[in-house]
Amino acid sequence: MHTWAWLAWLASALAALSATRNPLYLLLGLTCLALVGVGQPRDESHLPSPFSPWKFGLVLVGLAAGFNALTSHYGESILFTIPGKLPLLSGAVTLEALLYGATNGLALAGLLGAFWIFARALPVRALIGLIPRAFYPLATVTAIAVTYLPATLRQFQQIREAQAVRGHALRGLRDWPPLFMPLLVGGLERAMQLAEAMTARGFASLGEQAGLHRQTAPRLALLAGLLLLGAGWMVLLGGWSKPASGLMLGGGAGLILAGLWALGRRYPRSSYRPPRWRGSDTLCVAEALLVLGVTLLPLPGLGAEGLWYTPYPKLALPPFDWRVGVGLLGLLGPLLGQGRSESAK
Amino acid sequence: MRSRLLGLAITLAAAVSGLLALLYPFFLSDLGAGRAAPGQLRAGEMSVLMTLLLGLCVLALLAEAQGHLLSTRLVALLGVLAALNSALRFLETAIPGPGGFSPIFFLIILVGYVFGGRMGFLMGALTLLVSGLVTGGVGPWLPGQMFTAGWVGLSTPLLRPLVRGLQRLWPREAEKRVGFTPELLALTAFAIAWGFLYGGLMNLWEWPFILGPEGQSWQAGLGLWTGVQRYAAYYLVTSLVWDLMAALGNLLLMLAFGPPALRALRRFRQRFVFEYSALILSENSGAPAGGD
Numbered sequence: 001m002h003t004w005a006w007l008a009w010l011a012s013a014l015a016a017l018s019a020t021r022n023p024l025y026l027l028l029g030l031t032c033l034a035l036v037g038v039g040q041p042r043d044e045s046h047l048p049s050p051f052s053p054w055k056f057g058l059v060l061v062g063l064a065a066g067f068n069a070l071t072s073h074y075g076e077s078i079l080f081t082i083p084g085k086l087p088l089l090s091g092a093v094t095l096e097a098l099l100y101g102a103t104n105g106l107a108l109a110g111l112l113g114a115f116w117i118f119a120r121a122l123p124v125r126a127l128i129g130l131i132p133r134a135f136y137p138l139a140t141v142t143a144i145a146v147t148y149l150p151a152t153l154r155q156f157q158q159i160r161e162a163q164a165v166r167g168h169a170l171r172g173l174r175d176w177p178p179l180f181m182p183l184l185v186g187g188l189e190r191a192m193q194l195a196e197a198m199t200a201r202g203f204a205s206l207g208e209q210a211g212l213h214r215q216t217a218p219r220l221a222l223l224a225g226l227l228l229l230g231a232g233w234m235v236l237l238g239g240w241s242k243p244a245s246g247l248m249l250g251g252g253a254g255l256i257l258a259g260l261w262a263l264g265r266r267y268p269r270s271s272y273r274p275p276r277w278r279g280s281d282t283l284c285v286a287e288a289l290l291v292l293g294v295t296l297l298p299l300p301g302l303g304a305e306g307l308w309y310t311p312y313p314k315l316a317l318p319p320f321d322w323r324v325g326v327g328l329l330g331l332l333g334p335l336l337g338q339g340r341s342e343s344a345k
Numbered sequence: 346m347r348s349r350l351l352g353l354a355i356t357l358a359a360a361v362s363g364l365l366a367l368l369y370p371f372f373l374s375d376l377g378a379g380r381a382a383p384g385q386l387r388a389g390e391m392s393v394l395m396t397l398l399l400g401l402c403v404l405a406l407l408a409e410a411q412g413h414l415l416s417t418r419l420v421a422l423l424g425v426l427a428a429l430n431s432a433l434r435f436l437e438t439a440i441p442g443p444g445g446f447s448p449i450f451f452l453i454i455l456v457g458y459v460f461g462g463r464m465g466f467l468m469g470a471l472t473l474l475v476s477g478l479v480t481g482g483v484g485p486w487l488p489g490q491m492f493t494a495g496w497v498g499l500s501t502p503l504l505r506p507l508v509r510g511l512q513r514l515w516p517r518e519a520e521k522r523v524g525f526t527p528e529l530l531a532l533t534a535f536a537i538a539w540g541f542l543y544g545g546l547m548n549l550w551e552w553p554f555i556l557g558p559e560g561q562s563w564q565a566g567l568g569l570w571t572g573v574q575r576y577a578a579y580y581l582v583t584s585l586v587w588d589l590m591a592a593l594g595n596l597l598l599m600l601a602f603g604p605p606a607l608r609a610l611r612r613f614r615q616r617f618v619f620e621y622s623a624l625i626l627s628e629n630s631g632a633p634a635g636g637d
Contacts, residue, residue, distance in 0.1 A: 115484040119477075127478050137411045137420060138471070144424025145431060145475040152425075152432040173601050181605050184429065188613045191425035195418040195617075203417055216351065222405045223355050229398060230362035236394075237365075237372040249398075256401050260408060 001334055003126045005281035006118055009333050012288035013114035016328060017107050019295040022309040022318045023099070025328060026106045032331035033110060037117045039335045053116045057109035061102055068101025069093050076314040096311040103311075121334070126275070134264030140203075144194065148187075156183055218262040225255030280336075287330035294327030355409045360499070363402035363492050366395045367549050370563050371572040392553060400488040406495065407470060410463040418617045423467055426456060430468070431476035444590025445544055450497055451598040452606070454536055457501030459610040460618070465498020486550065493546050497539050507531050525600070528607075533599045540592025544584050552579060 016029050034054070070082075070089055075096030082090050119127065124146050131139040159182050168178055232248025235241060294302065306319035365372070369391060413419070433448045449472055457465020470491040477483045477490075511527035520526055553563045561579040563572070 112484065119483040124478055127483070134408055135411065138407060138467070141420055141424045141427065141467070141471060142475060142478070144421065145427040145471060146478060148425055148428035149431050149435070149475065152428050153435070156432065156436075173597055177602055177605060180602055181609065184606060185609050187425045187429045188422070188609065191421040192418070192613075192616060194425065195416075195421035198417040198421060203420075216348075219351050219355060219409070222408060223351065223358055226355065226358035226362050226402065226405055229401060230358065230365055233362065233365055233369070233398060234372070237369055249394075253397075253401055256405055260404060263408060 001121075001284060002275050002277050002281040003122060003130065004277075005284040006122055006334070008285045008288040009331070010114055010118045012291035012333075013331055014111060016291050016295045016331065017110040017114065020307040020309075021103050021107065022307055022320075023103050023106065024318050024320045025307065025324060026103060026110065028325055028328050029331055030106060030110050030113070032329065033113050033117060035332060036334050037113065037120075040117060040121045053113055057113060060109045060112070061105035064105030064108065065098050065102035068104070069098040072097040072100070074312055096313070096315050099311045099315065103309075129271075132260060132264055133267045133269055134260040136264070136267045148190070151190075152183070152187065155186060159183055159186075215263065218259040221255045221259030221262065225252045225257075225259060228252030228255060283336065284333035287333035287336070289330075290327050291330040294324050352409055352412070355405060356499075359402045359406040359409070360496070363399055363406075366398040366402065367489065367492075367546055369395055370549060370553050370576070371567075371569050373566065392550070395550075396485050396488055399492055403470065403488050403492050403495070406466065406492075410466050413461070413463040413467075419464070422460075422613075422617050423464065423471065426452070426468060427471040427475050430472040434472065434476040443594075444587045445540070446590045446594035448594070448598060449494070450539055450543070450591075450595055451536055451602060453494060453498045454501055454532060454539070454599075455603065455606055455610055457498035458504060458532065459607065459614055462499045462502040465501050466495040467498070469494035469496070469498040486547075489547060489550050493543055497543065501535070504531050504535055525604075529599070529603055532603055532607075533596055536595035536599045537592045540595045541588045544588035544591060545580060548580060548584055549576075552576060 013029070013033065017026070020026060020029075037053075069079075070093060073091035073094065075092075075094030077095035078092045079095055079098070081092050084090050125143075128139055128143055128146065131142065156179070159179055163178055169175065170179075228248050229252035232245045232252055235248060236245035293299065295307065302321065302323055306321060307324070309318045373391065430449050430452050433452070437446070437448055453465060453469045453472065456468045473487065473490045473494050477487055508528050508531045511531060515527040561575055561582060563575065567575065
């Protein structure tokens with residue numbers, strides 16, 4: 001799927017999960033995310049994940065529910081009471097507090113899950129491609145780092161095996177320098193070889209590019225933008241004038257973006273095989289717009305007020321509007337798009 | 346000279362604006378007052394704004410700092426070092442250490458100390474970016490992480506005058522007797538301080554969302570002093586032990602790897618950072634006539 005279609009999906013997922021605290025809608029949204037996550041093949045350019053996001057999400061929900069139940073003593077459905085005068089803990093533990101904590105945990109787990117699916121589904125080169133043109137030198141550094149990371153892990157394994165053959169065993173921190181120092185020195189040697197190869201192939205980060213990054217006008221725009229941002233932020237925090245702070249923040253952001261645009265416009269971007277925009281991408285964007293519509297817009301006749309549900313003071317069944325539910329099914333966009341593109345093949 | 350001053354002004358403005366964004370819970374006035382659930386919705390809005398503001402500050406800082414990458418050698422060096430540090434972070438995620446222990450900071454500090462603050466900033470920010478890209482850790486927390494880790498590297502040149510002062514006060518005999526140099530002492534103290542500071546700054550991102558007892562939780566309009574008191578109480582209860590592990594980890598790593606890594610980085614600095622210029626020979630004498 002196209003990078004911009006994935007971005008639209010991510011924006012819709014974040015908006016939907018941030019806009020509701022109704023556990024029914026949250027569960028529906030999370031089910032959609034889980035289906036997309038399971039149905040999406042991992043791109044080969046990613047390293048295997050060091051932890052399971054699903055287990056992490058469950059732990060997060062459990063922790064949030066437990067923490068809120070033990071520390072927030074509001075609500076009428078008392079499960080049990082912690083006696084004594086323990087700071088923070090003593091008092092009634094209520095079902096409402098437990099559910100409220102779990103709901104917050106569900107939203108947080110969903111937000112993390114959406115980012116995780118997005119970052120795993122896209123190839124690393126597509127993610128690097130999102131780096132703006134103004135950051136061309138940094139994009140090169142990032143591409144080198146991403147390319148060298150698996151090689152570094154392999155080299156670490158080789159050094160460990162070579163040291164083990166010599167009788168080296170890992171017992172404590174003192175045994176780590178014989179592993180780390182060859183890794184560091186070997187990496188620095190590789191950097192030297194890489195630099196020579198880049199120079200030999202005409203990668204010229206000298207002269208012209210350095211001159212580009214020393215342009216005065218874009219840098220002055222950056223400086224003015226930063227000063228406006230800082231001043232606008234202080235005006236907002238002080239609560240002095242909301243329109244003025246909005247203008248200053250907007251103006252500052254605009255100046256910074258304009259400065260970056262001016263820095264980047266001299267770097268042409270080319271792609272060996274540019275990704276094609278398919279019908280499935282359009283479908284995914286349309287579904288993302290549907291999700292944004294039912295969760296953010298005050299559409300007439302739609303029970304969107306049930307998005308913000310609170311179990312306090314006494315637990316009641318959360319409201320559920322089937323039209324909002326159908327709209328949330330738009331989060332399945334990548335899955336449906338994938339199904340269409342596979343059947344087209 | 347003018348370009349350097351402009352660069353310094355951009356760096357300072359971005360750093361101050363970013364810090365103000367991170368410290369917003371202490372400065373927020375009574376914006377949330379008058380709502381049914383004060384603080385909750387406003388905290389969400391402010392947090393989104395804070396992330397955007399911080400993201401813009403990071404972008405401006407990165408744009409300025411990358412002007413330092415003037416040669417292929419530095420580009421390659423930074424790429425490979427960022428890969429190495431991201432590998433350490435990957436190993437840490439796979440085999441979690443105790444509490445907030447993280448092996449990435451000692452190398453960021455050493456790179457900033459040896460190669461300069463801007464390289465340190467890029468090293469810190471790119472380590473978090475690259476490890477986030479390859480492990481699926483890209484999220485709204487990333488600008489804050491990049492900014493704070495970048496600051497770890499950017500602040501290391503502050504150590505140099507301190508080290509020079511210590512070296513004048515520290516007799517050679519004491520160096521031999523104690524077993525480590527004033528430089529290592531300063532670097533270790535710096536690493537310990539950042540162990541606590543990094544956690545303390547990153548907590549500010551989530552603090553407004555945490556519902557807790559009155560003495561520890563955030564509310565809009567608290568005022569600076571009450572806000573700091575409540576945050577200190579919250580930090581002591583929830584994060585001190587966690588960050589203590591981070592600081593202890595930094596201490597051990599700096600003591601174990603600091604001296605050899607410092608030697609290696611300095612040795613390679615001579616190979617990576619040098620400048621050459623054309624030597625113009627005089628036609629008659631064959632002696633150098635100029636060039637710089």
